[in-house]
Amino acid sequence: MNVENAAARVENASKVYGAGDTEVTALDGLTVAFERGRFSAIMGPSGSGKSTLLHCLAGLDYLTSGDAFIGDIRLGDLSERELTLLRRKKVGFVFQAFNLIPTLDAAENITLPVAIAGETPDKDWYETVVETMRLGDRLDHRPSELSGGQQQRVAAARALVSRPEIIFADEPSGNLDSKSGEELLGFMRKAVDEFGQTIVMVTHDPRAAAWADRVVFLADGRGDGELASPTSDQILEFLKSMG
Amino acid sequence: MLRIALKGVLAHKVRLAMTALAIVLGVAFVSGTYVFTDSIQRSFDSLMSDVNEGVDLYVRGTTEFGFGGVRIDEALVDRVRDLPEVAVAAPSVEGIAQLVDEQGEPIGGNGPPTFGFSYVPEGEGLTPLVIREGDWPRSPTEVVVDAFAADAGSIEVGDVIEVILPIGTEVFTISGIATFGDAENLLGATLAVFEFETAQRAFDAAGSVDTIAVVVFPGADPALVAAQIADFLPDRAEVVTGEQQTDDDVGEFTEGLSFINTILLVIGGVAVFVGAFLIQNTFRIIVAQRIRELALLRAIGATRGQVTRMVVLEALAVGLVASAVGVGAGILIALGLKAAFAGFGFGIPTTGIVLLPRTIVVGMTVGIVVTIAAALVPARRAARTPPIAALRDVAAPPRSLGTRIAAGTAVTGMGFSLVLLGLFVQFGNAVAVVGIGALVTFTGVSILAPLVAAAFARSAGAPLRRMGIVGRLAQENAIRRPRRTAATASALMIGVALVSVIAVFQGSAKASVAAAFREDNRSDFQVQLGSFGDPASSGLSPALTADLRELEVVGSVARGRLGEYRSGPDGGLKFMLGVDGPIGEQVVFEMADGSLGDLGPGTAVISAAEARAFDVGLGDFVRVQVSSGAYMELTVVGVFEAAPIGASLVIDLATYEQYNSFRLDQFAYVQVADGFAAEEVRPAIEEVVAGYPNAKLTNTEELIADTEDQIDTILNLLVVLLGFALVIALLGIVNTLALSIAERRREIGLVRAVGMERRQVRRMIRWEAVLIAVFGGVLGLVVGVVLGSALVLAIGQGFTLAIPWVQLIVYLVLAALGGVLAAWIPARRGARMKILDAIAYE
Ligand SMILES: Nc1ncnc2c1ncn2[C@@H]1O[C@H](COP(=O)(O)OP(=O)(O)O)[C@@H](O)[C@H]1O
Numbered sequence A: 001m002n003v004e005n006a007a008a009r010v011e012n013a014s015k016v017y018g019a020g021d022t023e024v025t026a027l028d029g030l031t032v033a034f035e036r037g038r039f040s041a042i043m044g045p046s047g048s049g050k051s052t053l054l055h056c057l058a059g060l061d062y063l064t065s066g067d068a069f070i071g072d073i074r075l076g077d078l079s080e081r082e083l084t085l086l087r088r089k090k091v092g093f094v095f096q097a098f099n100l101i102p103t104l105d106a107a108e109n110i111t112l113p114v115a116i117a118g119e120t121p122d123k124d125w126y127e128t129v130v131e132t133m134r135l136g137d138r139l140d141h142r143p144s145e146l147s148g149g150q151q152q153r154v155a156a157a158r159a160l161v162s163r164p165e166i167i168f169a170d171e172p173s174g175n176l177d178s179k180s181g182e183e184l185l186g187f188m189r190k191a192v193d194e195f196g197q198t199i200v201m202v203t204h205d206p207r208a209a210a211w212a213d214r215v216v217f218l219a220d221g222r223g224d225g226e227l228a229s230p231t232s233d234q235i236l237e238f239l240k241s242m243g
Numbered sequence B: 001m002l003r004i005a006l007k008g009v010l011a012h013k014v015r016l017a018m019t020a021l022a023i024v025l026g027v028a029f030v031s032g033t034y035v036f037t038d039s040i041q042r043s044f045d046s047l048m049s050d051v052n053e054g055v056d057l058y059v060r061g062t063t064e065f066g067f068g069g070v071r072i073d074e075a076l077v078d079r080v081r082d083l084p085e086v087a088v089a090a091p092s093v094e095g096i097a098q099l100v101d102e103q104g105e106p107i108g109g110n111g112p113p114t115f116g117f118s119y120v121p122e123g124e125g126l127t128p129l130v131i132r133e134g135d136w137p138r139s140p141t142e143v144v145v146d147a148f149a150a151d152a153g154s155i156e157v158g159d160v161i162e163v164i165l166p167i168g169t170e171v172f173t174i175s176g177i178a179t180f181g182d183a184e185n186l187l188g189a190t191l192a193v194f195e196f197e198t199a200q201r202a203f204d205a206a207g208s209v210d211t212i213a214v215v216v217f218p219g220a221d222p223a224l225v226a227a228q229i230a231d232f233l234p235d236r237a238e239v240v241t242g243e244q245q246t247d248d249d250v251g252e253f254t255e256g257l258s259f260i261n262t263i264l265l266v267i268g269g270v271a272v273f274v275g276a277f278l279i280q281n282t283f284r285i286i287v288a289q290r291i292r293e294l295a296l297l298r299a300i301g302a303t304r305g306q307v308t309r310m311v312v313l314e315a316l317a318v319g320l321v322a323s324a325v326g327v328g329a330g331i332l333i334a335l336g337l338k339a340a341f342a343g344f345g346f347g348i349p350t351t352g353i354v355l356l357p358r359t360i361v362v363g364m365t366v367g368i369v370v371t372i373a374a375a376l377v378p379a380r381r382a383a384r385t386p387p388i389a390a391l392r393d394v395a396a397p398p399r400s401l402g403t404r405i406a407a408g409t410a411v412t413g414m415g416f417s418l419v420l421l422g423l424f425v426q427f428g429n430a431v432a433v434v435g436i437g438a439l440v441t442f443t444g445v446s447i448l449a450p451l452v453a454a455a456f457a458r459s460a461g462a463p464l465r466r467m468g469i470v471g472r473l474a475q476e477n478a479i480r481r482p483r484r485t486a487a488t489a490s491a492l493m494i495g496v497a498l499v500s501v502i503a504v505f506q507g508s509a510k511a512s513v514a515a516a517f518r519e520d521n522r523s524d525f526q527v528q529l530g531s532f533g534d535p536a537s538s539g540l541s542p543a544l545t546a547d548l549r550e551l552e553v554v555g556s557v558a559r560g561r562l563g564e565y566r567s568g569p570d571g572g573l574k575f576m577l578g579v580d581g582p583i584g585e586q587v588v589f590e591m592a593d594g595s596l597g598d599l600g601p602g603t604a605v606i607s608a609a610e611a612r613a614f615d616v617g618l619g620d621f622v623r624v625q626v627s628s629g630a631y632m633e634l635t636v637v638g639v640f641e642a643a644p645i646g647a648s649l650v651i652d653l654a655t656y657e658q659y660n661s662f663r664l665d666q667f668a669y670v671q672v673a674d675g676f677a678a679e680e681v682r683p684a685i686e687e688v689v690a691g692y693p694n695a696k697l698t699n700t701e702e703l704i705a706d707t708e709d710q711i712d713t714i715l716n717l718l719v720v721l722l723g724f725a726l727v728i729a730l731l732g733i734v735n736t737l738a739l740s741i742a743e744r745r746r747e748i749g750l751v752r753a754v755g756m757e758r759r760q761v762r763r764m765i766r767w768e769a770v771l772i773a774v775f776g777g778v779l780g781l782v783v784g785v786v787l788g789s790a791l792v793l794a795i796g797q798g799f800t801l802a803i804p805w806v807q808l809i810v811y812l813v814l815a816a817l818g819g820v821l822a823a824w825i826p827a828r829r830g831a832r833m834k835i836l837d838a839i840a841y842e
């Protein structure tokens, strides 16, 4: 893959938690890059370092060694404040749960990063995003009044609305029933196809990963192969072959 | 259950530590008050214990109440001495003698008394005074001063100093320096000892003495001697034992001290009360956070009673530890109180620190009882946790809106009714009724507060929205748990309400005083004590008036002397004023009947209220008791509506002096002679007044300013002491914020993840605190203004309501700043929270 065109990448990345007896190596010299304008998925067994990779790429955590880049910005060079501004401007997030501020309604949750920056959202773009996520009639509802699927769509809309260079999603459909999950993934796919959005998604569900253009497999904090535009059956087979 | 309870305490130690701090502070104030006053009492007691040692009997004038009394005839000294079994009969004359240092500044005074005593050789050894340096006064120009005064005024034996006496300011040579037993310092009092005849002259006591100390020969029975003396004593004189005299001396002092003690205890009580709000809030939050654990206990068979007991046991553990620490911290508070009093000019030197068992018992009891009482409601709530809550998210059913409105309104109404009853009807112990009423009112308002918390945060927080998302989140967070917000704000409300009551009273008092002076005062100049002084132990030398009257530029001087009397019908003690000079021309008395001009020997002008109480009119007699126990029969020659001076009985000075030995004036008013301009002749008058260093000359506007300053000094001391309750309330905000932030870890992590900067997080938390604080402040202002207005209206007597809005708004701003301060640590902690910990999904 062309490293120059990567939206985000890590080089020789290691992440070690704890020390001594309790030392855990979550990432072990991993090098991987994610292209712009594509929908990538990361898969691997539980504890293989998927979330850690995502956090270190997204500027939520520092690597122990190696480098992480968003575009050509080396995250290790940034101060805490610069990282915060980077997350605000260039990165979007969708977590597995607890994505929303309960005291704000859906519209306010969607525009949260823009509001934090003290800016007003681009109205046309906001409406496009809201329409894409089919949230038009839910905007004045608070999170507690939304279904799980709707909540995740609000989170996705929030990630999209600041036009970030890249969106990271950590098991975004992990807590949803299959219908809502499919719906959400469909919308994310649409964001990639129609708006050229870059998305990197962690999942352990082969059917979710099948929405991606490319699936990268991790095991024990190392790369363990990848598939391009696979079907869910191909993914299942690959996982089986990994053992 | 005990083990679970203790584990519960340990599991929430940080949270409970904050609560405990509230109890520590409250208990510390209460026990500190006791330590403070006990220490003063102890040093006084030890001073007094050997005062009258060696004296078998005292002969003295009677004093039923108040100050002054009467002196006894000097001829009695010889009659006592001539009794066969009397070994020594030593006369003594006492009065007030203000020492003046080289710079012309008064030494001591300003609260503590300035005693003057007489010396007779036969009395040596009968008083606790010991000469440390030099010798007793042996000539009319000699004086002995105490070691404290000598230090304060840099006085040495042989120096020449001025002393202000009832007869004027005179110059003496220091013949010696005395100590009071072993003590260098008589609680800040100063002492001047003169040769006996000099003292008689100085204290305007020619031909009379205050006491005669009697020592009987060994083997003689003092009781028999006392009976012999009593036989020839005239009315208004009595003979008492040495112990009795000591007890009376101590008793008077103790009474004054117990007043200070009461005021401080009330403030301590307020602190504890505020602490109770904090405790309740913390326990409620802890219970809410542990709902699953409690439900599990219920599910596996714990009864409601057991759950209640568990929470109460936790409270007991916290209360026990915190109260113990509080009693210890009380010693620091005692030192702080001493410093606060000194800072406001009421220096109270003490020797040693006294921690009585009573202090420990009261401190521990108050701390533990209040903690448990405050935890009781949350404990009951905990018991109502349905077992099913262990499995699902169900909160214990909250109290219904209707119940809350009804309960809150009822309690508030009851409290306010008590306040009004106490103020206007004045049954029983009115002050206590008002105090309890105020506390009940606070409780009622705190029950109602959650109902308006959200509305308040929405409207008052509206400007915050314009600050963008940070302000918006702060506002939402403040509203989110209305009951928690309200409870936190209520703690602050109490302190703010009390300082607002004081502010309203202060504003009204100042406005009323200013208006009254401007309206009623016709004098050009006024002479009064230059510093704070107890009317019973300080005053102006009468010689000052004589000197002023000699000035050509002075038209007239009217002076007044305060005294107390017991009014016949209701038996209460009231102030009387002995006046000399054309007082009616200098001060406008609004006369209902008769005239002040008719005042002369044996006549009185009385207030309309007294006239009604006695049911008398012009020409009728009134009979009132004076300090010595004697009765004055006076013919009413005038009735006034409102007294600008606060006395309800005015007599002429000659009559006063006949019944009262107090010889210092409270004030002297001066009108310049016709044809002179007041400000032009001021230097001449100033020169005379300058000869009396404790006197201060003012014109009317200066007098108003001075009076306002005095009002401010006393009330500001109260406000500073109440600051303690405010500190506790701010701790409550710290606590609530810390809890709220802990609960909101995920949200803070989320907003940080999507790009909120640390300083924005800090700002968000600060604004939340400000909203809570301002809510408490506004509640406090409203309650305070209402209660304060009621107080002012109840006082009546020309008191007009003046609400100092500017000051109140300053208080509100200070409350908001307090919020910022309280948010300091929680905001930092919130901003430093690890994002990943917060968003981790388990
Ligand atoms: N904060 C942490 N402290 C210690 N160990 C951690 C921490 N976070 C993750 N780990 C460990 O690092 C490894 C990788 O974790 P993670 O990246 O969450 O894996 P995945 O998302 O693939 O399940 C696991 O062994 C996990 O226990």
Ligand SMILES: [Mg+2]
Pocket: A050, A051, A052
């Ligand atoms: Mg994970």
